[in-house]
Amino acid sequence: MLTILIGRAKTGKSDQVLRRMAELGEHSRQILLVPEHASHQAEVDVCRACGDTASRHAEVLSFRRLSERVLSITGGIADVTLDNGGKLLTLQRALLETAPQLTVYRKPSQKVGFLEQMLSLFDELRCYEVTPEVLYQQAQDIGGATHDKLTDLSLLYAAYEARLCRPGLDARDRMTKLCDHLEESGYVRDKDLFIDGFTYFNAQERRALAVFLRQARSVTVTLLGEVNSREEIFAPTLKTMEMLERLAKQENCPVMVEDLTNTDTSALGHLEQHFFGENLPYEGSSVSVRLREASAVYSEVEQTAADIRRLLAAGKCRCRDITVAARNMGDYMGTIETVFERYGIPAYLSRRSDILEKPVLSLLTGVLASISNGYEYEDMFRWLKTGLAGLTPEECDLLENYVLKWEIHGQMWLRDVDWTENPDGYGAPWNELRQNRLDQVNELRRRVRGPLSRLAEGLKAGTTARTYVEALYGFMEELHLEAALTERMHRQADAGRMQEAEETAQLWEILCGVLDQFVEILGEEHLTGDEFERLFRLVLTQYSVGTIPVSLDQVSVSEITRNDRHTTKYLFLLGANDHVLPDPGQSGGLLNEDDRQELALRGIELAPSGMERMGVELQNLYAALAQPTEGLTVSYPVTDVSGSELRPAFVVERLRKLFPDLQMERESSGKEYRLTALGPALETAGQRRNSTLWQYFRQDPDTARRLDAMEYAAAARRGSLSPAAVRAVYGQRISMTASRLERIRSCHFAYFMEYGLRAKPREPAAFDAPQIGTFLHYLLENVTRDVLAQGGFAAVDNDRLHGLVRQYIDQYAAQELHNFQNRNARFQYLFRRLRNTAYAVIDQVAEELRHSDFIPMAFELSFGGKDGTLPAVTISQPDGELRVGGKVDRVDGWIRDDKLFLRVVDYKSGKKKFDLANVRMGLDIQMLLYLFALQKEGKRYFGREIEPAGVLYLPARDEILSMERNVPPEALEKEREKTLKRSGLLLGEPQVLQAMEHEALTEPHYLPLRVNRSGDLSGSIASAAQLGRLGNYVDRLLRQISAELHSGNIDADPCCHSEEDSQCRFCDWASACHFRDGQDRDHLRYILPVKPEEFWQELEEGGGEPWQN
Secondary structure (H helix, E strand, O other): EEEEEEOOOOOHHHHHHHHHHHHHHOOOOEEOOOOOOHHHHHHHHHHHHHHHHHHEEEEEEEEEHHHHHHHHHHHOOOOOOOOHHHHHHHHHHHHHHHHHHHHOOOOOOOOHHHHHHHHHHHHHHHOOOOOOHHHHOOOOOOOHHHHHHHEEEEEEHOOOHHHHHOOOOOOOOOOHHHHHHHHHHHOOOOOOEEOOOOOOOHHHHHHHHHHHHHHHEEEEEEEEEEOOOHHHHHHHHHHHHHHHHHHHHHHOOEEEEEEEEEOOOOOOHHHHHHOOOOOOOOOOOOOOOOEEEEEOOHHHHHHHHHHHHHHHHHHOOHHHHHEEEEOOOOHHHHHHHHHHOOOOOOEEEOOOEHHHOOOHHHHHHHHHHHHOOOOOOOHHHHEEEEEEEOOHHHHHHHHHHHHHOOOOHHHHHHOOOOOOOOOOOOOOOHHHHHHHHHHHHHHHHHHHHHHHHHHHHHHHHEEEEEHHHHHHHHHHHHHOHHHHHHHHHHHHHHHHHHHHHHHHHHHHHEEEEHHHEEEHHHHHOOHHHHHHHHHHHHHHOEEEEEEOOOOOOOOOEEEHOOOOOOOOEEEEEEEEOOOOOOOOOOOOOOHHOOOOOOHHOOOOOOOOOHHHHHHHHEEEEEEEEEEEEEEEEEEEEOOOOOEOOOOHHHHHHHHHHHOOOOOEEEEOOOOHHHOHHHHHHHHHOOOOOOOOOHHHHHOOHHHOOOOHHHHHHHEEEEOOOOOHHHHHOOEEEEEEEEEHHHHHHHHHHHHHHHOOOOOOOOOOOOOOOOHHHHHHHHHHHHHHHHHHOOHHHHHHHHHHHHHHHHHHHHHHHHHOOOOOOHHHHHHHHHHHHHHHHHHHHHHHHHHHHOOOOOOEEEEEEEEEOOOEEEEEEEEEOEEEEEEEEEEEEEEEEEOOOOOEEEEEEEEEEEOOOOOOHHHHOOOOHHHHHHHHHHHHOHHHHHOOOEEEEEEEEEEOOOOOOOOOOOOOOHHHHHHHHHHOOOEEEEEOHHHHHHHOOOOOOOOOOOOOEEEEOOOOOEEEEEEEHHHHHHHHHHHHHHHHHHHHHHHHOOOOEEEEOOHOOOOHOOOHHHHHOOOOOOOOOOOOOOOOOOHHHHHHHHHHHHOOOOOOO
């Protein structure tokens, strides 16, 4: 007998079913058949209704689970049954086979979206029992473009079905097999069958229903609707009821229709009766219905969370009595997770996670991409960083730093020779620590190389899907992937992340299922490695992982289309916006509305579409609105994430007509709803110091501590390390090299990052300015020393000079550039160019010293440190000590009247110029510091009284001149001389200048001097008195720098000439700094131009105090 229980929402249809099952008890066997997504809640309901005996006489099934029961009896449960991934793979191969015979789809897209649409259509055709032959026959009766499309689809459908069911393989879906084997299994014979929660049944489900009617003792079906109703929302229900009655008549089965009714005079009852009915305003109290307008999605969810907190605090319900629903739940999921966690609301989010986001899939897709793309950095570390590749995070960082430094890629990963480069790049001296680090990197590379090379060899040798799968499975076993996933699952469970643990538990089974289906479907078919990788990724797009609730007392969060239609005390319907509720839906897929209409006219029934689909959509909305028994809140945001305006859905206006007294709730400026949870309330109090709320929280020691922490964090500014932090980072005695002085003066925060925290940017090793400078320093020091030993530059001709240059170039390459011969062509070319530069630079220096009485007296002269030739410059102050050391590239000297005049020479491979404006800011004082330190301490080393003669930057580069063609040699030489001019500051005594360069007073070539026609001398020169005042100024700058360091100053205060040349644009620490000029203590310090006479006047009038910007 067929019993149809039909009734509107809240008429007790599901309760009636549960009551009848409980009454039957152990006198019969019962099956409750529900949609897949509702099975968990149905099991809970059956257990509550039937008590302890439920498992002995009742079971809850979906059509999928019923097919598993049936096939376990008839055989075939162990057969391969393709899931979406297997179907997609089968379809892709069928498409390639059939493409030459097709018209519309001769060059089909290989994109996932297109294949999914086609797969969806074929599943729909099968569900409605439309065979390829039927589709082909109908296509012949239709003309135009529809004929070509349907013909192509019928051929494709036939090829797809043939692949699913071929000799030795029956990979059809479970529903098809259920229809074929249900009757012979006798599984439902003499059982009482209850079917709840369906709106309509497709053709395959109808075949199963026919068997139920023939074999079951009784069949009871619940339908949401009303007999003889004219309401549009119940049209799909009445159509389904007519179908059930016809089916029962065909099976000679009596039918009884029970029309369930319910009288509910409350506001929610009025809403259920009249929302889609007549426009009858409600005259009673409508406090159980609320409307809310929110400024944005985040605010909407926050206010919902606050309402839930109030309900729970008032004891009106438990979490499980509350449902949060939306039609576009995908747009809300992330926000709900974040907000509900902040408000302390346990929630079960009914969703499925994309499997491609999971680490194990990143591992496999990453390693396959690495092999096919030539082992590039991004692909390699995508799988190495998953935590499943056998490397700890620390080991992965160590390996990654080396790979980035030396730009490791391609076969460099697989070669059977160790990497040999310095882990810290060019110029870093080899020591035991760096060698140990290199050994560690090589050990890690070998661990990676073993499984990777074996997988690469297996894929290279493979020609079929089976061999590729075997190679990949071997890689998985070598990494002990199953054990690693199990261990990760246990860690997640131990940490209380039960939902994550449950998702992880599903991954290995899904992965093995994918590989099994590859073998079953493609087996011995020939594929290239690239095809296998593409298909593997394509198939994985079809999988997701889902979970059941991990706690019974949680707020239920779901899409209204996945709602199980059980009543709930309180419902919050979010996102009630136009074009969202109801969802207008997509077009009919590959078959548009016209195509479907053509087929319908020929008796081919397919899934609901067009107005019929909209009827189902409205019924889902009706079911959601009718769910709550105590309270309904409908809300919508007025703007989206981009700030665009959103309009309310028709639901809002309809509710206002049904309930004239209904007031629209809008967010107040005070955001009082945040007071419902401790965290948000404390944040609000922290923003309103001394308010009533702030004072309230101050009374409790625990919340007072949290307020103090918030206030401390809010008041903290970047530029203030505590004295203890200063000592921890720098030590009580701060030691630094003179080169770092410019760094701290250019930006305190950058100095803190680089030398306080010792952070290092990840940069590839490059033979660029610093390394070129180191190379040229090496040559200049060694060649000049040898030349002086042979009598000076005047005594050494160019051939001997170039011989020395070659000797030291080869020596440098052997010592510092390991594996030089095997470096790439680009490096070899750049180094050849650098050799030419080296010859040119040495020739310049030789030519200059041949015209000078100053001779090099010291190279790499060191201040401070364990091996310092001269003591460090020490600044002692009450709060600590600063010691500045360093190395002078070259010190030149000339003796007059038993006094040694010294000049400090610094080699610069860049284009840096000496600038008094920089000196004034403390940015260019390194060489001056050396010069004045030599004046004070040099006598013990050189044995004579020292007089400062100046400082010079020597250009250690060979400029490529940009000139027009046919330039005379004289003009070319004059232009070259300009590039060779030194930059610096010199003692302005004529005798000293002439000793530096013999032609200094008439026609200087090298020194930064100018001689006018009258013979007057100008340029970068200073008197002895001015140099003395400058020495005092440098000393004051050092004291200021010491004070700034010891005070904990880490302000972001970069120096610049203008905003356009600010160092922030190229700073390595920009991502940690977030500089905002004018906010907190962030500010730009401008380097203002200054004329020499103004500079010296400032020094004289300012008494040597450091200049303030």
